Amino acid sequence: MTGVPPRPSPSLSIRLVAAALVWVVLLLAAGGGVLAFAFRGAVEEEYGRRLDALLKTVVASIEVAPGGALGMTRPLGDPRFDRLYSGWYWQVTAPDGQQLRSRSLWDATLAPHKGGPDLQLRTMTGPNGEPLLVAERDVAFAGQSAATHVLVAGDRREVSDGVRRFDVLLALSLGLLGLGVMVAIVLQVRFGLRPLRALVSDLRAVRQGDAPRLAGRYPVEVAPLADGFNEVLDRDAELIERARTHVGNLAHALKTPLAVASAEIQGERDAATLRAQVEAMRRIVEHHLARARSSVGAGRYAPRVPVRPVAEAAVAVLSKVYRERGLSIEVVADESAAFRGHREDLEEILGNLLENACKWATRRVRLTAAAVDGGLSLDIEDDGPGLDAAREAEFVGRGKRLDEKVPGWGLGLSIVSDLVDVHGGTLRFARSPLGGLGVTVTLPRVA
Amino acid sequence: MRVLVVEDEPALALRLQKALQAADFAVDVAYDGEEGFHLGDTEPYDAIVLDLGLPKIDGITVLRRWRQAGRTTPVLILTARGQWSEKMTGFDAGADDYVTKPFELDEIAYRLRALIRRASGHVSPELVCGRLRLDTHSGRVTVDGQPVQLTAQEFRILSYLAHHAGRVVSRTEMMEHVYDRHFDSDSNVLEVLLGRIRRKIGADLIETVRGQGYRLGAGAEPAR
Numbered sequence: 001m002t003g004v005p006p007r008p009s010p011s012l013s014i015r016l017v018a019a020a021l022v023w024v025v026l027l028l029a030a031g032g033g034v035l036a037f038a039f040r041g042a043v044e045e046e047y048g049r050r051l052d053a054l055l056k057t058v059v060a061s062i063e064v065a066p067g068g069a070l071g072m073t074r075p076l077g078d079p080r081f082d083r084l085y086s087g088w089y090w091q092v093t094a095p096d097g098q099q100l101r102s103r104s105l106w107d108a109t110l111a112p113h114k115g116g117p118d119l120q121l122r123t124m125t126g127p128n129g130e131p132l133l134v135a136e137r138d139v140a141f142a143g144q145s146a147a148t149h150v151l152v153a154g155d156r157r158e159v160s161d162g163v164r165r166f167d168v169l170l171a172l173s174l175g176l177l178g179l180g181v182m183v184a185i186v187l188q189v190r191f192g193l194r195p196l197r198a199l200v201s202d203l204r205a206v207r208q209g210d211a212p213r214l215a216g217r218y219p220v221e222v223a224p225l226a227d228g229f230n231e232v233l234d235r236d237a238e239l240i241e242r243a244r245t246h247v248g249n250l251a252h253a254l255k256t257p258l259a260v261a262s263a264e265i266q267g268e269r270d271a272a273t274l275r276a277q278v279e280a281m282r283r284i285v286e287h288h289l290a291r292a293r294s295s296v297g298a299g300r301y302a303p304r305v306p307v308r309p310v311a312e313a314a315v316a317v318l319s320k321v322y323r324e325r326g327l328s329i330e331v332v333a334d335e336s337a338a339f340r341g342h343r344e345d346l347e348e349i350l351g352n353l354l355e356n357a358c359k360w361a362t363r364r365v366r367l368t369a370a371a372v373d374g375g376l377s378l379d380i381e382d383d384g385p386g387l388d389a390a391r392e393a394e395f396v397g398r399g400k401r402l403d404e405k406v407p408g409w410g411l412g413l414s415i416v417s418d419l420v421d422v423h424g425g426t427l428r429f430a431r432s433p434l435g436g437l438g439v440t441v442t443l444p445r446v447a
Numbered sequence: 448m449r450v451l452v453v454e455d456e457p458a459l460a461l462r463l464q465k466a467l468q469a470a471d472f473a474v475d476v477a478y479d480g481e482e483g484f485h486l487g488d489t490e491p492y493d494a495i496v497l498d499l500g501l502p503k504i505d506g507i508t509v510l511r512r513w514r515q516a517g518r519t520t521p522v523l524i525l526t527a528r529g530q531w532s533e534k535m536t537g538f539d540a541g542a543d544d545y546v547t548k549p550f551e552l553d554e555i556a557y558r559l560r561a562l563i564r565r566a567s568g569h570v571s572p573e574l575v576c577g578r579l580r581l582d583t584h585s586g587r588v589t590v591d592g593q594p595v596q597l598t599a600q601e602f603r604i605l606s607y608l609a610h611h612a613g614r615v616v617s618r619t620e621m622m623e624h625v626y627d628r629h630f631d632s633d634s635n636v637l638e639v640l641l642g643r644i645r646r647k648i649g650a651d652l653i654e655t656v657r658g659q660g661y662r663l664g665a666g667a668e669p670a671r
Binding site for chain 1: 531534535544549
C-alpha cells in the first residue's frame, strides 16, 4: 500500500502570499508612478505661472523712449536677478536688435526663440550650464514697428529638487504601505488556513491511533473532505471487523472436523469417516475463502459492472460445453443492469447459476437482468424438471447448506448463496414460466 | 486415442495418467507450460488436458499459442472451484471444455471421449459403421448385434478407425494416435493387432489400401 508519495506541490500559503505580493507590488508601483507624474506636472505648471507673472512684471516696467529706444522704468526688486549667474534671468530684445538684460546675465545672452504673442514655455541650458525653464512672448509696444521679444528664465533645479524630495517621500510611504499590506496578508493566510493545519494534525492523531476518527469541527470547504475520510475510516474498521469475524468463524468451524479426524487417526482408522471430515473441512475452507474474497468488493466504493458482457462470456462458455444438447440460451439484459462489486463475483454468480440451469434444462435457458429500484435483479430460468415441493422447502429454508449429493446442486450454488449474502441480496427459488426452476437474485441498491 | 496431460502437480499428473490409460487412452504427460506447449505443438494428439496454473508458461498462454499456431486439437481445461473468471478467459483463449477441481477421474475420461467424438464430427457416443457398432463410453463393440470381445489395444485401433470411418488412415497416423511417444513404432505390432481384429469382426470391414493405409467400412456411410 505504501508507495513513494508524489512530491507535494508548492504550499498553499506560499501560493497565496506570492500572488498577493506580485499584485501589491504592481499596484503600488503603478499608483506611485501616476502620483509622481501628477505631482511633477502640477509643480511645473505652478512654476510656469510664476515665470509668467515675472514676465508680466518685466513687460510692465519697460518704457519706450520717444526715439524708439527701450528702457526700464524701475528695477524688478528681486535680488536673484542681480546675482551673477543665479539661474534667474530676464532679457528683452527690441526689433532693432537692442537688448535689455538682467544683471545676473552679465554679458551672456540667452538665444531667443521665434515665438508669438502667446506665452511659451521651454527648457534650455543657462550660461553657467544650469538647467533653465524659459517663459517668453512677443510684445508689441506703441511706437515700435515690430514686436519686442521678452524672456524670463528660472532655475529648473528648484522644481526638480522639490519633485525629487516628493518622490523619495512617496516611495517611502508606498513601500511602508506595501509592507503593511503584505504582513496583513500573511497573517490572513495563516489564519485562513488554520483549519487545514488542524485537519492535518487530527489526521496525524488518527494515524498514530490517538483518535478513532476526525472529530474536529471544520469549515464548510473542508468538511466534505473530513466526512469522506471518516467514511473511509469507518468502512475500514467495518472490513477489519468482518475479516476478524470470518477468521473466527473459519477457525471455529474447522475445530469440530479436526477433532473428529484426529480422534480417528489415534484410534481405529476409518477411511470413510476421515474422508467425510476432510471433505467437510474442504467445504468450510472454500466457503470462507469465497466470502473473504468477495467481501472486499462489497459496498459503496465498488465499481459498476454491466451485466450483459459478463453474461455473454458465461453463455459463450456454456454453449460450447453443452453444444450437443442444442440448448437455446437467451440473455435479456437492460443496458442499465449493472452489478456493484468485483467483476469476479458477478462472473461467479452468473456462471454457476447458468451452468446449473444448463445442466437441468431440456431445451431452453433464459437470463433476465434488470435494474430495479437502483439495485439489480437477475432471473435464471430453465425448462427442466424443476424442484418438487419437498426440495423446494429445503432450498428456501434459510441457513441450510445446500446438499452437495444432489447432482448439479453442488458447491457452485453455495458459493452463489454466500456471494449474494455478502452483497446484502436475496436468493429465491420458484417455478419458472418456462416449466423448470427459476432462480431470482435480488441485489439491493448501493448508496 | 492419444492424449496429452499438462499438469505440474506430479501426484495428480500420475493419477490422471493411470486413470486415462485404464480408460484406453495413450497418454503423454508434460509437467510445465514450456514442455506442454512444445508437445502439443508438434505431436498429433486427439485431445489435451490442460491445467491452467503451470510453471514457466501459464496455461492460458500455452492455449493461446497453440491456437495461434493453428492447432485445433480439443482442449479440456482444469479450473479451480469459484473461478468462473478462469473459465471465461480459458474459453476466450480457445478451450473446448472445462472440469472443475476436485474432479472424479472418470469424468475426465468421459469428457475427453466426448470432445474427441465431437472433433471428428460425431454427436452420438455410439459410432455406427455398417454392421459394426462401437460405444465409445462403455467400450462395447457389436457386429450384427453380436458382442465382440476386444483387448484394450485392439479396441484403441478399432476406435480410431471408427472415428475416422470412410477415410484412409495411414500406418504412421495410426501409430501416432494409438501409442504414446515412448513406443517403438518400427515393430509390426500394428499389423498383428489388425489381423486379430479382422478375425474377430470379419475381414471385410477393414480394407487395406495398398501403399496408403487402412479404411473402415468402405462403401458404407459413416454414421452421424
